[in-house]
Amino acid sequence: MEIILTGTGSPLPDANRAGPSTLVKAGDAHILTDAGRGVVMRMAGAGSLPGLLAGVLITHLHSDHICGLNDVITTHWVMSQGKATLPIYGPVGTAEFVDRQLNALEPDIGYRIEHHEVLLGPPKVRVTELVPGDSFIVGDVEISTEATEHAPVRPTIGFRLEHGGSTAALVGDTVPCEGVDELARSADVYVQTVIRRDLVELIPNPMMQDILDYHSGVVEAAQTAERVGAKRLAFTHMVPAPTPETYPEWIALAAEHYSGEVIIGGDLTTVTV
Numbered sequence: 001m002e003i004i005l006t007g008t009g010s011p012l013p014d015a016n017r018a019g020p021s022t023l024v025k026a027g028d029a030h031i032l033t034d035a036g037r038g039v040v041m042r043m044a045g046a047g048s049l050p051g052l053l054a055g056v057l058i059t060h061l062h063s064d065h066i067c068g069l070n071d072v073i074t075t076h077w078v079m080s081q082g083k084a085t086l087p088i089y090g091p092v093g094t095a096e097f098v099d100r101q102l103n104a105l106e107p108d109i110g111y112r113i114e115h116h117e118v119l120l121g122p123p124k125v126r127v128t129e130l131v132p133g134d135s136f137i138v139g140d141v142e143i144s145t146e147a148t149e150h151a152p153v154r155p156t157i158g159f160r161l162e163h164g165g166s167t168a169a170l171v172g173d174t175v176p177c178e179g180v181d182e183l184a185r186s187a188d189v190y191v192q193t194v195i196r197r198d199l200v201e202l203i204p205n206p207m208m209q210d211i212l213d214y215h216s217g218v219v220e221a222a223q224t225a226e227r228v229g230a231k232r233l234a235f236t237h238m239v240p241a242p243t244p245e246t247y248p249e250w251i252a253l254a255a256e257h258y259s260g261e262v263i264i265g266g267d268l269t270t271v272t273v
C-alpha cells in the first residue's frame with residue numbers, strides 16, 4: 001500500500017499545506033480519507049483523480065475535513081461523464097451532509113445537465129453511514145472502524161485498512177482512547193493528526209487554547225504508537241504548521257516516547273508499507 005499525505009494542513013490557512021486528507025493506493029484501489037481544502041489539486045499531484053476513487057472515508061464532519069468534498073463529488077461526476085457512482089463512508093450525519101452539498105450544487109448540476117447531452121442526471125453517490133465496529137471491503141482492502149474521542153464533536157471514527165498483509169491506521173482528530181489503540185495496534189503505519197501542545201499553549205488566543213482538549217499532542221501520539229506497537233508513526237494536520245528546519249525537533253520530541261520510525265513532511269509525503 002502507498003499512503004500519501006495529500007493534505008497535512010489544519011483549519012489554519014497555509015500556502016503550502018492543503019487541508020487534511022490522506023490517499024491510499026492499494027492494488028488497483030484508490031481510497032481517500034477526508035477531503036479538506038485543496039484535496040483535488042493534491043490528488044492530481046499524487047497521480048490520482050476523483051474518477052479513480054473506489055471510496056471516500058470520512059472521519060468526522062468538522063469543516064476542515066470535508067470542505068473539499070463538493071469538489072470531489074463534482075469532479076468525479078463530470079470526469080466519469082455521469083456514469084460512475086462515488087461510494088462515501090462516514091459517521092452518522094454523513095448522508096445528510098452529502099444531501100445538503102448536492103442541494104448547494106443544484107444550479108451547477110442543472111447547468112451541466114442542460115449543456116452536456118451525455119450527462120443524464122445528477123452526481124451518483126452512495127453514502128454508507130457507519131457505527132464504530134463496522135467493517136467492510138473496498139476493492140480488495142479490508143476496512144474496519146472504531147470510535148475516536150473528539151468531544152464535543154460526535155460521532156467521530158477512525159479507519160484501519162488492511163491489504164496484502166499490510167496495515168494502515170488512519171485516525172482523525174482525537175485524544176488517545178481505546179478505539180485509537182485498536183486501530184493502530186501493530187499497524188505498519190499509524191497516521192495521526194497532531195498538535196504541538198507546548199507551542200499551542202504559548203499562543204494568546206482563546207480559540208487556539210480550546211483545541212488543546214480534543215487533539216492528540218505529539219507526545220500522546222508517540223505514547224500511543226509505542227503502547228500498541230505501531231511500526232511507523234506519521235504526523236499530519238500539524239498545529240502549528242512546522243517548517244522543514246523544525247522537523248528534527250518534532251521527531252526528537254516523539255522519540256522520547258516511541259522507538260519506531262517517525263515520519264513528518266509536507267503535502268504528498270508518501271509511506272509505502
Ligand SMILES: [Zn+2]
Nearest residue numbers: 062150153173
Ligand atoms: Zn476535528
Ligand SMILES: [Zn+2]
Nearest residue numbers: 062064065173
Ligand atoms: Zn481537524
